[in-house]
Structures are given as structure tokens and as C-alpha cells.
Amino acid sequence: MSMSPRFPQINSVFFQVFSKFLIIILLLTSFNYFSFSFFKNNILDEIIKNNKLNLNNTVKEYEEYFIALREEMLRLYSDSKVSLINGQMMTRPQNEINYLLVSDLQDMMQKMTANRFLYMDNVFLFFKAQSMLIERDGTPSEDRMFSAFYSSAMYAPSFWRDQSSASYHFKIFPASLFAKHTGTSLTLMPVIVKNSAYTYYISALIQPDNLFENFHRSTDDSFFILNENRQPVYIHSQSTDFKLPDLNREEDFYESEGNYYFYKTSPLTGLTYISIIPTHRIYDQILGLNITLLAVLLVSIVISIIASIWFGRRLNRPIKQIMDSLQQPRSILQLKSNIREFDFISGKIQELNSLNQQIHQDLLTKSSQLENYEYIKKLKMIYTDSHDRGKIDRFFVVLFHLNYLDTDRSLTLERVAYFMKEFIHLSLNETFPNSFTIQIEKNQILTMVFGDDQRQRIEEALSRLKAVFDHDKQSCLVTAAVSSVYADSFEYHSAYEEALKLLDGRYLSDEMEIITEARPIPGSYFFTAKQEEEFFHLLQAGNCLACVDLIRKMLEHMAASGAVAGQFHKFSADILYKSLNILEAVKVETGELVRDYVPAQLAQICSIDHYLRFFERFFHRVSELVKVKKEEQDDTIAFVLEYIRKNYAEDISLEQVAAKLNLSPSYLSIYIREKTGSNYLEHIHTFRIGKAKELLENSDLNIQEIGRQIGYYNPTSFIRMFKRFTGTTPKEYRKLQTLQM
Known part of the structure; x- marks a missing residue:
């Protein structure tokens, strides 16, 4: 050989x-x-x-x-x-x-x-x-x-x-x-x-x-x-x-x-x-x-x-082994080698099996993701060229809204939403095996329940969830809205929209609320002209307790008339913006208030007592700022405002006021603008429109007579100026006040 x-x-x-x-x-x-x-x-x-x-x-x-x-x-x-x-x-x-x-x-x-x-x-x-x-x-x-x-x-x-x-x-x-x-x-x-x-x-x-x-x-x-x-x-x-x-x-x-x-x-x-x-x-x-x-x-x-030398030797060695094996037919071919290609040959079957398992698992995962996407697409009316899955059972949706209250932020909203979604999915699947749960927004979780007879059992299942969620109500407040029963997949969006509208009917509460039917929502709430003027003067005077008392009465009135949580939030946010605008108009520095009392904090309030404590802190700080501003009170501005208050119904010109102060009109105009942020005419119009609101609410005088009493002898000028300051005409304003009363 x-x-x-x-x-x-x-x-x-x-x-x-x-x-x-x-x-x-x-x-x-x-x-x-x-x-x-x-x-x-x-x-x-x-x-x-x-x-x-x-x-x-x-x-x-x-x-x-x-x-x-x-x-x-x-x-x-x-x-x-x-x-x-x-x-x-x-x-x-x-x-x-x-x-x-x-x-x-x-x-x-x-x-x-x-x-x-x-x-x-x-x-x-x-x-x-x-x-x-x-x-x-x-x-x-x-x-x-x-x-x-x-x-x-x-x-x-x-x-x-x-x-x-x-x-x-x-x-x-x-x-x-x-x-x-x-x-x-x-x-x-x-x-x-x-x-x-x-x-x-x-x-x-x-x-x-x-x-x-x-x-x-x-x-x-x-x-x-x-x-x-x-x-x-x-x-x-x-x-x-x-x-x-x-x-x-x-x-x-x-x-x-x-x-x-x-x-x-x-x-x-x-x-x-x-x-x-x-x-x-x-x-x-x-x-x-x-x-x-x-x-x-x-x-x-x-x-x-x-x-070249290294690669040539690596390639030559396994080929030589194959040649030696061919020369000896009974010998067993050893395909183990440091070369990857020969290792691939020896483990081909094992790798193919492993790859087959991975493909199978990947298909299962993607199938679940595609199913979730399909439902979200229909819930939000995102149309594509994909085909409908065919006839489905009757269904309804349960929409959960999360209000994150944890101020120390030990858990992010994303983490809270994930854990709650998993818990809701596991809990409801025990009662409704065909249901599935998805997160549709960062603060919304939606469960779809299929079947004709499931609507009666959902309240019992949600009550069990309420008992769990109320243990963590200091961290996250949950509201659940249950839609009506629908019968067609094209009504996914209608069911979702109905649940969203039901969420608007949440009352002011510090525990989980379950809403199964639409609630009557009263009209908008805001101060009357008299209350607004009272609030304006109290705020300018820095009367903290009186401001809070005025707001307390309004909040109690809202609660007695069945106002929902969103209306409390909107009214309180309007109070914040109104207060800041009033303070800025009188040149009070509001930067600290904007930083410390942002409207986003109101979303975490779930009772009237919480609102009152919030406004007590807010107006206490306001009174301190007003007090500091009063110590800087300008005698010239005080005289001008008092003169306008006493003579607003007359044709008072800037020249008249300047003559009483022994100042030139141009200097006084610039001085008023720099000190108050508004010019002389704006102060006159503001006071006159405030008086017009009082007369529209508390008297039966016609529009023309009211205009003459406050200094507008041309009705067109009065209507135009009133709409500029209030956004509505005097007639519409009186009608709105009558409806509210």
C-alpha cells in the first residue's frame, strides 16, 4: 500500500x-x-x-x-x-x-x-x-x-x-x-x-x-x-x-x-x-x-x-481526510473539523429541526400580534386592503381608563398599564374564555367579550376587579365603561366610541367606578357676571379665604346638580387660568404659580375636599404675592383707576386725567401702559363692560339704555365693544344668564 x-x-x-x-x-x-x-x-x-x-x-x-x-x-x-x-x-x-x-x-x-x-x-x-x-x-x-x-x-x-x-x-x-x-x-x-x-x-x-x-x-x-x-x-x-x-x-x-x-x-x-x-x-x-x-x-x-497559507492548509486537511476515506471504503467518515462548512454537514439535521421549531414559535407570536392589530384597526377605523375574518359572535367592549396618581413615580405609567393589562386578561379569561385584552392607548386598556349571554355576567366580574384595584387607588384610579352588545365586526368602532362617551360620565370619586349606561351630563359651569366681578376684586385684594369660599360654593353647587369629574376639572382649570390672567393684568409676577400649580395636577384630584385643599394652597400663595405687590402700590395708577370708577359713565378723556395729575397726556399714557400692561382706554372699557354685565343680569333695561348708562351712546359701538371683551353680544349674554338661573 x-x-x-x-x-x-x-x-x-x-x-x-x-x-x-x-x-x-x-x-x-x-x-x-x-x-x-x-x-x-x-x-x-x-x-x-x-x-x-x-x-x-x-x-x-x-x-x-x-x-x-x-x-x-x-x-x-x-x-x-x-x-x-x-x-x-x-x-x-x-x-x-x-x-x-x-x-x-x-x-x-x-x-x-x-x-x-x-x-x-x-x-x-x-x-x-x-x-x-x-x-x-x-x-x-x-x-x-x-x-x-x-x-x-x-x-x-x-x-x-x-x-x-x-x-x-x-x-x-x-x-x-x-x-x-x-x-x-x-x-x-x-x-x-x-x-x-x-x-x-x-x-x-x-x-x-x-x-x-x-x-x-x-x-x-x-x-x-x-x-x-x-x-x-x-x-x-x-x-x-x-x-x-x-x-x-x-x-x-x-x-x-x-x-x-x-x-x-x-x-x-x-x-x-x-x-x-x-x-x-x-x-x-x-x-x-x-x-x-x-x-x-x-x-x-x-x-x-x-x-493564503492558513486558509489553504485548513481547506486541504479535511479534503485529504475524505480522500483517505474513499481509499478505505469500510472506514467511517469522520466529518468533524475546524472548518465551519464540515461542521454544518455533520449537524444539518439538528439545525434544521431547531430552525423548524423557531419558525413555528415565530409564526405563533406574529399571529397573535396580527390579531391584535386587526382589532385595533377596526376599533379606530383604520382601513386597509386586508379581508374581513368573516361572521363573528355578538360582542361588547369593556374600556378601562387609568388615572395615574402615584406622585413618587416608583413605577412608570407604561409599567402600571402593562401589569394591569395582564391582570385584567387573566381575571376576565376565567369567566369569559373567548375574550381578549389589548392596550389601545397609554392610559386605556380594552377587553372584547364575545357571546349573547355574557353582558349580564360582566358586572360581577368587574366587581371582583374593583375589590383588587381599590387597594391601590392611592397610586392609580381605574374607571371601567361597558358598551352595549353589537353584532357585526364593522361596529367595532361604534362600540369603542360608545365606551369613550360613557367614560365622560365618571363622577368625582376616590375609588374604581363601573359605568354600564349613559349618564345625563349637565351643561357647562362658570361664574355669573356678578360672581366673576366679585372674584376679580377678591383676587386683586388678596382675600384668600373669600376666594376659596366662593369656589367652595360653586363646587358644592356642581356636586348637587350632578356634575361629572371632567366638568370639575374644566371649571378648576378655568379658575387657574382666570386667576393668572387677573394677576398678570395687575403686574403680579406669576412665574412661581405657573411652575408650582400647573393644571395637570388637577387630573389627580378625586374629591371636592382635595380641590379645596389645592385652591387653599394656591390662593394662600396668591395672597402673599398680592401683598408684596401692594407694598409697591403706585399712587398715580390708583388715582387713575379710582377716577375711572367714579366717572366711567361720562366722556372722560386722557387729557382730563392728565390735567388733574399735572402730567402730559403722552407721558401718562406710556406710564399707565408700562405699570399695568393695559392702556388708558382698555381700563375704561373693562370697567364699563363689567357694569354692563351687572345691568344685563339684574335689570330689565333694554340694550340701548344700558349702553347710555355706562357711557356708550352709540348702540353699535356698545355691542361691538361688549362682544370684543366677552366673546358674545349683550342679548346673547342676557339669554345665557337667564337659562343658567
Whole structure:
């Protein structure tokens, strides 16, 4: 019997595989070498092209931004309210300007500055007629605006006045450091849009550093923007020792004094964008790439040879075993090997069995998920092209709503909902084997029960659940609503909608409630005009106990008339918003109240006593804030309000009140606005409309007579002003109050 040779022969598998690998390695090495040589010669051109492309992208984004900015500014500049205000300034004194139009413009400005894609710090309109300035937060004088709020050595107040007569339509001015009244400084770039035919213009103060961070595409931070006169508009550089390039060249880049200068001028805005890259940085990149490529090439060759030898030997050994086995037919073929393919052959049957079990389990899981999705789709009327499952048994749904009350948050709502869903599923499946339970929202769990005779048994099953859930009612309050019985799968959504409406009928309670039929829900609850005025004065006076007593009476009235929990929540939330609005109107700081008494806390209240304790804490803090505000009481404002209270039915002008205080009308108007947040006329209208509400509730006078008694001799003016302050006409208001009584 011949013996196998110790070393593989030339025609063996090992030599054949190894030689083929060497040929492939040689070809790849040759290709890499020529590629490396070619790349080495062209890498500088590629780096320059890349920097030019980066600059082009930067210019494109800057130009698109300036075009979008100009369009937004023109939209505001061309608004009819702006021309109306300008016309009023040309013909009226400043105190007779319609400040409602000013307020509308300020809302538009606030929306513009809130747009994060405009990178805008502020925007304002300057009217030359009365040197009036309107910005998003007020109407400061130009001296105060640019001496206190936005102070800059480059842009004095006189600069902004001179722009009214300048002859351009759109201009970008150099960025400068502006000191703000908050003590901070910010680099801003003024942009002005105007029409030479008008004497007013709009200006935006944009944040060039934010533009640079979002638009600049380069490996270096040296970046300049020049205007059409080759003057710097924006400079961003780590070094203060820089030199502007010579731009009178045909090419769009050049090398000089150790730097590469890349530049491009936009035909739209006339701006020139310059990016400066140090020469040594480009050559360092080339050298680093050369070294890296050479090292990779050498390491690849070594690894390829070693891998070829190792792989050839691993492939040759099992093949040799197969050949030896073929030479000895009675021998048992041992397929165990370190090679994965031969191990795969030996364990093929076991792996196929394991794979078959995994596929079976996966199909069961996906089948359950698809079934849940199918029901959720029908409950929420999500239509697809899937086919109906066919005729089903009569069914009804039980919808559970979870109100999470655990203030320490030891468990998240998701965890609570999961545990409750599993518990509900296990509990109801004992009584209703064909039922199934799914979580349909983060705070809603739905159980579908099938069968004709199951509706009578559900209340008993829910009572058992109630006994369990009430043990944890301090952490989570549960409400269960049971729909009517339905007979068709197309009525899934109707059953779900019915259950949702039943949940609206939950009463104020601190335990689980089971709702099986619709409950009558009374109308809306709110203060009468007399109660609202009483509440207004009590709150302004800081009378904590009286406010709480007024609310207690209303809550008891609601409970006696059968109000549901949602109505208690809505009424209490309205009280919170109303209180905050009243306090803000009299300039009481409400930031602490907004933070500590958010309406979301009301959702966790489940009894009238809890509501009263909540409002006792709230109004106690309110009384403290009002007390602090009273210590800062302004005698001038007190005189004005008292004068309005005594003479509201007469034609009292601002000039009359100013004469009694020995003040100019314009100064008094601004003073009232700054101290109270409302102008003089708004205070008169507020008091008159309050008196009108009293007369509408407590007298039989007609609308015209009531208008005359409170100072409105034109019925149309009275109706318009009443609707503006209350949202309804006097006639509708009287009818609504009569229905409530």
C-alpha cells in the first residue's frame, strides 16, 4: 500500500489554492500600486476641488438664507397694518394711534423671531414720521432701544434715523458686538429692507455666528464675508493677524504667503465669501494620506500571504481526510473539523429541526400580534386592503381608563398599564374564555367579550376587579365603561366610541367606578357676571379665604346638580387660568404659580375636599404675592383707576386725567401702559363692560339704555365693544344668564 507523501505535491489542493491566491495578491498589489501613484499625483487637485465645493455649498446656503430672510421681512413690511400705522402717524398724535394694530404686528414679529431657521435675535419697524420704533416686545424710543437694549459703538441711534432717507431696498450691514440690557453681549448683523417711496423701514438683527456654525463647510475656521465695496461684513478667524486676499484675479482661488484663498462672489446679494486654508494643513493631509496608503498596502500584502497559507492548509486537511476515506471504503467518515462548512454537514439535521421549531414559535407570536392589530384597526377605523375574518359572535367592549396618581413615580405609567393589562386578561379569561385584552392607548386598556349571554355576567366580574384595584387607588384610579352588545365586526368602532362617551360620565370619586349606561351630563359651569366681578376684586385684594369660599360654593353647587369629574376639572382649570390672567393684568409676577400649580395636577384630584385643599394652597400663595405687590402700590395708577370708577359713565378723556395729575397726556399714557400692561382706554372699557354685565343680569333695561348708562351712546359701538371683551353680544349674554338661573 502506498504511503501518502509528507509534503503536498505541486498538483495538490494546497499548492493549487495557494498559487491562485498569490496570483490574486499580485494583481491586487499591482492595481493598488498604480492607483496609489495616480492618487498621489492628483490628491492636491482633489483637496482643492473639495475646498472649492465646500465653499460653493456654504455660499449656496448663505444665499438661500438671505433670500428667505428678505422674503419674510418683505412680507411683514408689506402688511396692510404697517401702512395703516404709518398713515396714522402722518395724521395723528402718537397717543391716538391704534395700538391694537401695534399688538398684532408684535405678534407677527414674535413668530418671526421664534422661527429657528431665521437665526433672528430681534426685528423692528422704524417710522420716521414720529421717530417711533416697534419691536417684538414693545415700543421703546430709538435712543432707549439702541442705548440700553441693543447698544453698539458701530451703530449709534443716529445711524438708525439716517437709514430712513437712504436709497436702497435691501442691505446687509457689518456684524458688530451689541451690549444688551441683561448685561450680556452678542454679535449681531443688521439687515434692512425698505422702499424709497416710504419713510419707514424694517430691520432684522440676525446672529451671524449661528449662521457660520450651520452653513460653513471647511476644515478651517478662517472665513470672511465682504460686501460689494470689498468691506468686511463678517469675520470669523482664530487669528487677529490676517490679510484680505487680492480678488482681482480670474481664478477662484490662489496660494499666497502660506495660505490658500478660496473665494466666490454672489450675483444675487453682491457678497463675496472667502475661505482661508493654511498651506501646511493641505500638505500635512497629503503626507498623512501617503503614509497611510503605503502602510495599508504593505500590511495588506503581508496579511494576504499569511491568510493564503492558513486558509489553504485548513481547506486541504479535511479534503485529504475524505480522500483517505474513499481509499478505505469500510472506514467511517469522520466529518468533524475546524472548518465551519464540515461542521454544518455533520449537524444539518439538528439545525434544521431547531430552525423548524423557531419558525413555528415565530409564526405563533406574529399571529397573535396580527390579531391584535386587526382589532385595533377596526376599533379606530383604520382601513386597509386586508379581508374581513368573516361572521363573528355578538360582542361588547369593556374600556378601562387609568388615572395615574402615584406622585413618587416608583413605577412608570407604561409599567402600571402593562401589569394591569395582564391582570385584567387573566381575571376576565376565567369567566369569559373567548375574550381578549389589548392596550389601545397609554392610559386605556380594552377587553372584547364575545357571546349573547355574557353582558349580564360582566358586572360581577368587574366587581371582583374593583375589590383588587381599590387597594391601590392611592397610586392609580381605574374607571371601567361597558358598551352595549353589537353584532357585526364593522361596529367595532361604534362600540369603542360608545365606551369613550360613557367614560365622560365618571363622577368625582376616590375609588374604581363601573359605568354600564349613559349618564345625563349637565351643561357647562362658570361664574355669573356678578360672581366673576366679585372674584376679580377678591383676587386683586388678596382675600384668600373669600376666594376659596366662593369656589367652595360653586363646587358644592356642581356636586348637587350632578356634575361629572371632567366638568370639575374644566371649571378648576378655568379658575387657574382666570386667576393668572387677573394677576398678570395687575403686574403680579406669576412665574412661581405657573411652575408650582400647573393644571395637570388637577387630573389627580378625586374629591371636592382635595380641590379645596389645592385652591387653599394656591390662593394662600396668591395672597402673599398680592401683598408684596401692594407694598409697591403706585399712587398715580390708583388715582387713575379710582377716577375711572367714579366717572366711567361720562366722556372722560386722557387729557382730563392728565390735567388733574399735572402730567402730559403722552407721558401718562406710556406710564399707565408700562405699570399695568393695559392702556388708558382698555381700563375704561373693562370697567364699563363689567357694569354692563351687572345691568344685563339684574335689570330689565333694554340694550340701548344700558349702553347710555355706562357711557356708550352709540348702540353699535356698545355691542361691538361688549362682544370684543366677552366673546358674545349683550342679548346673547342676557339669554345665557337667564337659562343658567
